[in-house]
Amino acid sequence: MASFKIEGGHKLNGTITPQGAKNEVLQILCAVLLTPEKVVVKNVPDIIDVNKLIFILGELGVKIEKLSRNSYSFQADEVNLGYLESAEFKTDGSSLRGSIMIVGPLLARFGKGYIPRPGGDKIGRRRLDTHFEGFIRLGATFRYNKDESFYGVEAAELQGVEMLLDEASVTGTANILMASVLAKGTTKIYNAACEPYIQQLSKMLNNMGAKISGIGSNLLVIEGVVSLGGCEHTVLPDMIEIGSWIGVAVMTRSELTIKNVSWENLGQIPAVFRKLGIKLEKIGDDIYIPAQNSYEIQNYIDGSVLTVADAPWPGFTPDLLSIVLVVATQAKGTVLIHQKMFESRLFFVDKLIDMGAKVILCDPHRATVIGLDFESSLNATKMTSPDIRAGISLLIAALSAKGTSIINNIEQIDRGYENIEARLKSIGAKIERIEN
Incomplete structure (x- = not known):
């Protein structure tokens, strides 16, 4: 040490x-899982938490190319879902709290998402209830393996719904937002976090073809689309x-x-x-x-x-x-x-x-x-x-x-x-x- x-x-x-903003880029990198097309992200900070997430994406099968010191391209056209149930993922994912945000995109695109209990700062309790309650409202089935501290959600199809979040969680809002963009019908997320990070994620998703309105407010309205495409995004x-x-x-x-x-x-x-x-x-x-x-x-x-x-x-x-x-x-x-x-x-x-x-x-x-x-x-x-x-x-x-x-x-x-x-x-x- x-x-x-x-x-x-x-x-x-x-x-x-x-x-570049750490708390924004962790969301943005998870969003690349929503499309098989290439996504270019600029102003990516070279820090441990971000590099851990990039490593996890690579293990998931995402094609990663470093374009310059702080710019990358990502293409998730051959995602290896088997990695999610591996012993390696249980170690890799548990070391990074931001890894929780891969669940929403994976659930939306592939019908299932798993995550070990995430780590991160020892600053007090940081609940995951908001995330999983949102997924359940969208129609997912939730399960938790207490022995391995391993969470999972699965759904044949997500259905748009109105929901009131129990807290204005930034990562919770991001995760539910990413799940909602490919859901069938309209989703309304009330008491949504409205930090610039969420605004940036929403703008990026719209550039990929999502239909999100209410950006910057605490009521996000998402009209589900069938698929998303690639884009280029610069982190604040x-x-x-x-x-x-x-x-x-x-x-x-x-x-x-x-x-x-x-x-x-x-x-x-x-x-x-x-x-x-x-x-x-x-x-x-x-x-x-x-x-x-x-x-x-x-x-x-x-x-x-x-x-x-x-x-x-x-x-x-x-x-x-x-x-x-x-x-x-x-x-x-x-x-x-x-x-x-x-x-x-x-x-x-x-x-x-x-x-x-x-x-x-x-x-x-x-x-x-x-x-x-x-x-x-x-x-x-x-x-x-x-x-x-x-x-x-x-x-x-x-x-x-x-x-x-x-x-x-x-x-x-x-x-x-x-x-x-x-x-x-x-x-x-x-x-x-x-x-x-």
């Missing part, structure tokens, strides 16, 4: 171009990585430009950072962050303490709460961080407390941060990354800290961030990857 050695306390400077920049780079700039008091961020798809992200007192400028489609020696958290208009909480789109994404928490440790003022969705995501704050941050973990979902206003810097320490977002948050804290920090289990960071140490070095960070 590898580690990062970070010499903190250095100012950075330069320009960063964000990678990763909004979570953009937020992470804002955190890097602010915590190191550095000047940074983030290129081509797709401002219209950032939602609440710029507004939340501004509420923390951070200056952000929109220059074309770039974000410019000037060097700031201090930033003050805004209170509510009645003087009460600001709360930053996650919510379904267009609310603030839960994936950036860890970053906001770290940024708040050096702000002037106090903020309450409320992580509603996942009950274990704030459990990395003990590492920040060890570094000298003033954080009170109120309960599994809430933490109060009392900012130090850079009057005392964080202290370097040795720590372990528990998940992708906590990992990058600890990395940002280490870049701010005086002294040399070690972060173990950085494979968690590699799951979501492409070539992170080289990109940090390009703007002046002192970081080194150590193979243990």
Whole structure:
């Protein structure tokens, strides 16, 4: 297992171009299974989770060609369904939570889809009920092998239906949407997630010949079609990585430009950072962050303490709460961080407390941060990354800290961030990857 050695306390400077959106591309890659024709996907990030899914697609018999560093073509004209019941698939699929989204396309096109219980971040319970309840509503038969933690759905034909999702799950919406496009008749999905990732998937499916309306709303209407064709699709920049780079700039008091961020798809992200007192400028489609020696958290208009909480789109994404928490440790003022969705995501704050941050973990979902206003810097320490977002948050804290920090289990960071140490070095960070 590898580690990062970070010499903190250095100012950075330069320009960063964000990678393609991890959470979008995992959906997009699963959608290639819906057609026997060639699909070209551009701006694919070179990260562990995406590469695992590409490997699984290859094992399924999808013809994969790497066209350039971040572009691929996929053709699923000879899918090997036998792989789904193999011991290898039970290992491969269980290591990646995003693999759940192959079930919808396989069910729609081939009448069956199987998946081992997926892995991923240890950030709390992440139910699959929404996915399978949607498939059952479309007419699939569900079965679960408890001994092997193996799920399956089968259907001779899917039938369009109206459904109200029990939660606005992004992956659940994507999975049901992909199953619905080849169903007979009309499907209406209410309480659908409407994140930019779902909008992108819907636009791609329409380019393939699907008939989806209501894109961007929480009511998706899908008129089933007989078959889909190929297309070309470009993945959006990763909004979570953009937020992470804002955190890097602010915590190191550095000047940074983030290129081509797709401002219209950032939602609440710029507004939340501004509420923390951070200056952000929109220059074309770039974000410019000037060097700031201090930033003050805004209170509510009645003087009460600001709360930053996650919510379904267009609310603030839960994936950036860890970053906001770290940024708040050096702000002037106090903020309450409320992580509603996942009950274990704030459990990395003990590492920040060890570094000298003033954080009170109120309960599994809430933490109060009392900012130090850079009057005392964080202290370097040795720590372990528990998940992708906590990992990058600890990395940002280490870049701010005086002294040399070690972060173990950085494979968690590699799951979501492409070539992170080289990109940090390009703007002046002192970081080194150590193979243990």
